[in-house]
Structure formats: C-alpha cells, structure tokens
Amino acid sequence: MIFDKQGQLIQGDNNAVLRHLAENDVKVACAYLDPPYNNHDRLHHYRDSLDDDVWLDEITACAELVRDLLEDHGSLWISIDDGMMHYLKVRLDGVFGRQNFVTTIVWEHRTSRENRAVFSNNHEYVLVYARDLKQFKKYRNTLTPTPEWLARFKNPDCDPKGPWQSVSATAQGGHATQSQYYGLECPDGRILHPPKGRCWTLTESRMKAAISEGRIYFGKNGGGVPRIKKYLSEAKGGLTPHTLWKADEVRTTADAKKHILSVSQDMAVFETPKPEELIARIINIATKPGDIVLDAYLGSGTTAAVAHKLDRRYIGIEIGDHIATHCVERLRSVCSGEQGGVSKLTNWRGGGEFAFTRHA
Ligand SMILES: C[S@@+](CC[C@H](N)C(=O)[O-])C[C@H]1O[C@@H](n2cnc3c(N)ncnc32)[C@H](O)[C@@H]1O
Known part of the structure; x- marks a missing residue:
C-alpha cells in the first residue's frame, strides 16, 4: 500500500x-x-x-x-x-x-x-x-501535568528543594516487615507509633535519614503527624x-x-x-x-x-x-x-x- x-x-x-x-x-x-x-x-x-x-x-x-x-x-x-x-x-x-x-x-x-x-x-x-x-x-x-496537578505543590516551609506535596507516612500493615513497626522519635521529642493495623512506610533508619534531610513534615508548628514530602523537582516524567x-x-x-x-x-x-x-x-x-x-x-x-x-x-x-x-x-x-x-x-x-x- x-x-x-x-x-x-x-x-x-x-x-x-x-x-x-x-x-x-x-x-x-x-x-x-x-x-x-x-x-x-x-x-x-x-x-x-x-x-x-x-x-x-x-x-x-x-x-x-x-x-x-x-x-x-x-x-x-x-x-x-x-x-x-x-x-x-x-x-x-x-x-x-x-x-x-x-x-x-x-x-x-x-x-x-x-x-x-x-x-x-x-x-x-x-x-x-x-x-x-x-x-x-x-x-x-x-x-x-495539568495546571491543577502542578498547583498541588506548595512550599509553606520555604524548603530549599522547592515546592512539594505531602503523602501519608503510614501504610496498611498487611505486607509490612518487622522493621516498619517502631516508635518514631519526632523533633519535638514525642514518640509516635503507627495507628492500629498500619505500619510506617519507611524503616526506622530511612525515616531518621529523611527527618534529618527535612523530607518529613510535622505540620505548621511541628506538633502534627508526620507526612512525607514529595518534591515537584523529583517527580519523574x-x-x-x-x-x-x-x-x-x-x-x-x-x-x-x-x-x-x-x-x-x-x-x-x-x-x-x-x-x-x-x-x-x-x-x-x-x-x-x-x-x-x-x-x-x-x-x-x-x-x-x-x-x-x-x-x-x-x-x-x-x-x-x-x-x-x-x-x-x-x-x-x-x-x-x-x-x-x-x-x-x-x-x-x-x-x-x-x-x-x-x-x-
Ligand atoms: C458510532 S459511529 C463512529 C463515530 C466516530 N467515532 C466519530 O467520532 O464520529 C460508527 C460508524 O461506523 C460505521 N460502520 C458500521 N459498520 C461498518 C463497517 N462494517 N465498516 C466500516 N464502517 C462501518 C457507521 O457507518 C458509523 O459511521
């Protein structure tokens, strides 16, 4: 043809x-x-x-x-x-x-x-x-990416890595390993455990590293539940x-x-x-x-x-x-x-x- x-x-x-x-x-x-x-x-x-x-x-x-x-x-x-x-x-x-x-x-x-x-x-x-x-x-x-999706990324804490949106730091416990259950030490001294039936998405060592890199958000005054920051600059494709x-x-x-x-x-x-x-x-x-x-x-x-x-x-x-x-x-x-x-x-x-x- x-x-x-x-x-x-x-x-x-x-x-x-x-x-x-x-x-x-x-x-x-x-x-x-x-x-x-x-x-x-x-x-x-x-x-x-x-x-x-x-x-x-x-x-x-x-x-x-x-x-x-x-x-x-x-x-x-x-x-x-x-x-x-x-x-x-x-x-x-x-x-x-x-x-x-x-x-x-x-x-x-x-x-x-x-x-x-x-x-x-x-x-x-x-x-x-x-x-x-x-x-x-x-x-x-x-x-x-649509303008609506891009608008979800904000930078309320002036993070040098740029705008981010947050996702839950816990996941359903079904497929978790033992290393995902631990007392998470917050910067303000609180020790938090995942809610019943859930686990932390990151193991303790990875969570500690993420906290020290500023990748975990504890709310405006630092006293909230932890959430993981997802940066626009790191979003693939x-x-x-x-x-x-x-x-x-x-x-x-x-x-x-x-x-x-x-x-x-x-x-x-x-x-x-x-x-x-x-x-x-x-x-x-x-x-x-x-x-x-x-x-x-x-x-x-x-x-x-x-x-x-x-x-x-x-x-x-x-x-x-x-x-x-x-x-x-x-x-x-x-x-x-x-x-x-x-x-x-x-x-x-x-x-x-x-x-x-x-x-x-
Ligand atoms: C639902 S319409 C398609 C509409 C199209 N998507 C649009 O945006 O305009 C279905 C079309 O398939 C054609 N059709 C039905 N049987 C066919 C066949 N055996 N061979 C080729 N075209 C056929 C019909 O004449 C009709 O125009």
Whole structure:
C-alpha cells in the first residue's frame, strides 16, 4: 500500500479493507474502534440494530483483523456502552488473551441528567487491549501535568528543594516487615507509633535519614503527624494515566456535536461523534509522532482529524457515504487550519495532506 500522504480515508466495509491492509503489511501503533453500540437507536447514518450474537461476531472478527495489524507495542481502544460492554469484554479477552487486557476507562460522556430514564446514564467505557502488554507498558506515554496537578505543590516551609506535596507516612500493615513497626522519635521529642493495623512506610533508619534531610513534615508548628514530602523537582516524567476520564478533561458527546456543527452545518445530523479531546488523550498515550493510527469505524472523522493535528499518520475506514460529506470535508477544513476541538491545545496552524479512496 502506498502511504504517500499523512492520512488515508478509505470508503468500504472494514472487514475487506482490514484484510487488504494486512496483505500490504501495514502495521499500526494504535487502533481506535467506535462501532455502532447495537442499542437499537434510530440514527441517520448507520444501522444500530442487529441480533446481539451477529453484532458480537462482527466486532470480534474486526478485532481479530485489527490485532494482527498492531505493532508489538500496539494497542486497541474500543468505545462501548453498558448494553454490550460485558459481552464484548469476554469476546475481546478471547481475541487478545486476558493477559493483554490493559484496563477499562470510564468516560463521563454526558453531564446533564436524563430525567426520562430509570437511571440517567452519564458514562460510557473504553476497553483497552495490548498486542503484548509488556511491550505496550514500555512504549506508552504518560500525560502532561495539568495546571491543577502542578498547583498541588506548595512550599509553606520555604524548603530549599522547592515546592512539594505531602503523602501519608503510614501504610496498611498487611505486607509490612518487622522493621516498619517502631516508635518514631519526632523533633519535638514525642514518640509516635503507627495507628492500629498500619505500619510506617519507611524503616526506622530511612525515616531518621529523611527527618534529618527535612523530607518529613510535622505540620505548621511541628506538633502534627508526620507526612512525607514529595518534591515537584523529583517527580519523574508526566502523570500516569488514570481510568476515570471526566467531562471537564475530555469533553462530552454534546461538546463534540457542537464542534462538528461549527465545522459545517451539514454535519449537524451526525448523532454520535466523539470529542476530539477524548481521542487526543488516547493517541497521546498510545503513540508517538509519525506512528500510524487506525480507525475502522470512522463516523464523522474525529480520529482522522485529531491524528492529523497531532502529526500522526492515520487510516480511517468508513462504510457510509458520509465519509465524503463529513470526513473528507472535515479533513479539508483541518488542513486549512480549522480552530475547533484540540486545535488550540495542539497549536494547530493547518497544513498536511490526505488521500480519499474507495475500496472496490
Ligand atoms: C458510532 S459511529 C463512529 C463515530 C466516530 N467515532 C466519530 O467520532 O464520529 C460508527 C460508524 O461506523 C460505521 N460502520 C458500521 N459498520 C461498518 C463497517 N462494517 N465498516 C466500516 N464502517 C462501518 C457507521 O457507518 C458509523 O459511521
């Protein structure tokens, strides 16, 4: 397959196109799948109403083809809601092996309350699988520290090592060794023992060394319980990704709809777009610039648009004619410097090229 442009948009059934990619030895670092959830909604652009077993067979077949396209450090991320999540998880465990299951992300896809329902459903899931968990662990990126996280580091005692935040100096006693139970001598002369069922996190000799280096905080007046200082200057890398993705971090479906409406009025009727911020977080964790990102259910083209802005190569597959009316139009707009979604965050200025083909 000739990959002479940054992106390839391909109209066709993903099963056939994925086989074609495999025949051409294409390898991808990250695949994002957002299939119809099969919850029998009436949608403008695609059917969402199959027999559950037929639906599961289709997605499983797609996941198998995608698995074989992944690099050794590659990963599959698949969006799903409550209806089919547990059935899909069992199938995907079969495809990737349970040892390669990475995590389930909970995404707050809606912030308003749905009052007509028995329960207002405010979250969806993203299941994450690695081709090989050990390789993925080495390859995956951490998250850039947020201003909120940085703001947690303060320096109330003018510590020369700079701003710090404190963590508990005790831990659950379950796995402790005898050397973690002792009377801790505080600078003001008090002797403290860990609370019942807990132990000190540091052994006595390490605790003494930490106290003499000023790494233990005993409160403003020195009479409080000890806490361990964690210095900003010693924090390694970025933030370990967590599994709860709130709307204020990665936006909602409603935000995504507003965004694509701002790109073109014609896209307004696409009911199920994902926010660019959600996809950007996935791509940022799973890939590096220049890597190939694959989306086999492209929909309105969100994954392609974000990959383009983040300087990744990408392949987007979509069966419906909206690939021409939505995805191609959206990517043209991105190339011209469109400023919605993650454009400001990524300092997007426009540029680059993509190809659009139809798979015979
Ligand atoms: C939920 S939407 C994806 C939305 C997308 N993530 C976005 O942000 O716009 C699912 C898409 O998968 C497409 N689709 C369904 N079956 C497909 C197949 N076999 N091959 C390719 N695309 C398919 C549908 O036409 C629909 O556009």
